[in-house]
Amino acid sequence: MRLAVLGAGWAGLAAAVAATRQGHAVTVFEAARTLGGRARALQVTLPDGGTALLDNGQHILVGAYVATLGLMEQVGVVPQEVLLRLPLVLRHPDGDGLALPDWPAPWDAAAGILRARGWTWADKFSLLRASRAWQRARFRCAPSVTVAQLTAGLTPRVRQDLIEPLCVSALNTLPEHSSAEVFLRVMGDALFGRGHGGWGGSNLLIPRQDLGRVLPDRAQAWLQAQGAEVRIGARAGSVRQREREWEVDGECFDAVVLACPPTEAARLVAGSGVQAPGWLAATQALGYEAIATVYVTGGPRLPLPLLALRSGPGAPAQFVFDRAQLGGPAGLLAFVVSASPTDKESLEAAVLAQSAALGWPVQALKTVVEKRATFACTPGLQRPPPAIAPGLWACGDYVEGPYPATLEGAVRSGLAVAAALAH
Structure with a gap:
């Protein structure tokens, strides 16, 4: 044909x-x-006059991406060479948050929840109860339910530290507007499913090449x-x-x-x-949602290649990546704003202020706003x-x-x- x-x-x-x-x-x-x-790859000029290949937006894969990883292998890519594997970690700059051990599912999720830093026992048990209920329902719910409605019984800390970052990173739609049906499918495959080639389904796979x-x-x-x-x-x-x-x-x-x-x-x-x-x-x-990536220079070396950030008014970024730990030059950070506004200048200024509030005075290098990055994943x-x-x-x-x-x-x-x- x-x-x-x-x-x-x-x-x-x-x-x-x-x-x-x-x-x-x-x-x-x-x-x-x-x-x-x-x-895709994107070439930028660094402050010292050199160049670096970055990305048209910071991306991340997970071990549950069996079709993507299989396709990479078919064309001769060795995933272990181009991707940095980490057990699921959603740590904040202060050290609080969730980090799963490198164990088989579902024991990794259970242990990670019980060991979560900065969470009370009420926080942990609310998530364990909800996770068990989602498993019993085979990660299904009515098509009309939003993620905010699905997770209303969780404590505010769990919603802020886990549900919101997972929702915006996977669906690029805020919890109050996003489909719980799709969110549960992602949660089931990633947190409780098997990944490709022996990797855990929830493992984070961060590109360390463009x-x-x-x-x-x-x-x-x-x-x-x-x-x-x-x-x-x-x-x-x-x-x-x-x-x-x-x-x-x-x-x-x-x-x-x-x-x-x-x-x-x-x-x-x-x-x-x-x-x-x-x-x-x-x-x-x-409908569509935007994603912005603000690349900055002059940043510190982060304790992990990826940190979750507490976003809110005046602090739009949900994640920051240390590109120095991913094959890039020292001091290069990538702030990611999912479901972002599309005004590049005000967004960049807000991210710089957010970084300064964390004690990281940085300079903007390149801001990429993909106005139609994803469809709006609504109920x-x-x-x-x-x-x-x-x-x-x-x-x-x-x-x-x-x-x-x-x-x-x-x-x-x-x-x-x-x-x-x-x-």
Whole structure:
């Protein structure tokens, strides 16, 4: 089959690799000059005049990302070489918070809860009771429930130190607006499931090389070595159906996979002549949340590569990463603001003030705001399906699936479309 994949983010790369392994003749179109979509490398100039490869937003994986880690291995990446593994840790700069031991699930979670620093026994038992209730319910709840409603019985300390950071990092939506149904699915797989290759499902996997080397660069080399064509800087202008074939800017293919952002996919579908009102309506109804990463210099060496932060008015960042412990230069920190406002200047100023309040006077280096980083993962959300018309598919972290807008959700979506091509 002659297959066109429009978009070389992680979903498109997953679809292209899987389809190539199935024997299809794959052509990848990527509008940007760099592969990876919203998870790609970014070159910045340092204060001393040197350069460093960072990321278009700080990302993190977990051991439960079995599809993503498997795809990395298929294209020749050794996850242990490019990812720093840590048992789940949500410590604050003052040392309080949760840190799981490197034990098998679910004993790691139980021990981590009982050993949590700064938590009273009431805090710990409220979470243990809730966790047991979620397990009995098989991590399911009514689609209309929000995370705030689901966790209302937990103590304020547990909600602040655990639920809020997990919710915004996984769903990029604040607890009062986010889907408890999706949150529970993530919690079940991450905290109580098995990970890839013997890793715990809850293990944090932090890139210690730029995101290009974590997957996109190696996937491009693998695809080209297998005879697939990767066209960089090639934005598809139109997709048209011609009898049993599809045309991408006049070039014929047997099938087309739209692995581009949802707004771009909707544009192409609307202009294709295909009657897909339900798909278009679901795609165009999606709301979006931003994610900001504020890179700063002059920071201290942190006690851990990742610290959780207590966010609130005037303190927008929920996490800070010590890039010096992840292969970067000394003093380089990355502050992450999930579900962030999109005003770059005021956001950057607030993060600098938040850092100064922690006793870390720093200077801004680069602020990246991805305005449409993820869809808003709200209760009862109806996401568009992967099938649009015979021979026309969509994949991406926004497409119907079990996970929120994560790298794992994107990769699974791409693999699912490639599997559907065989039927």
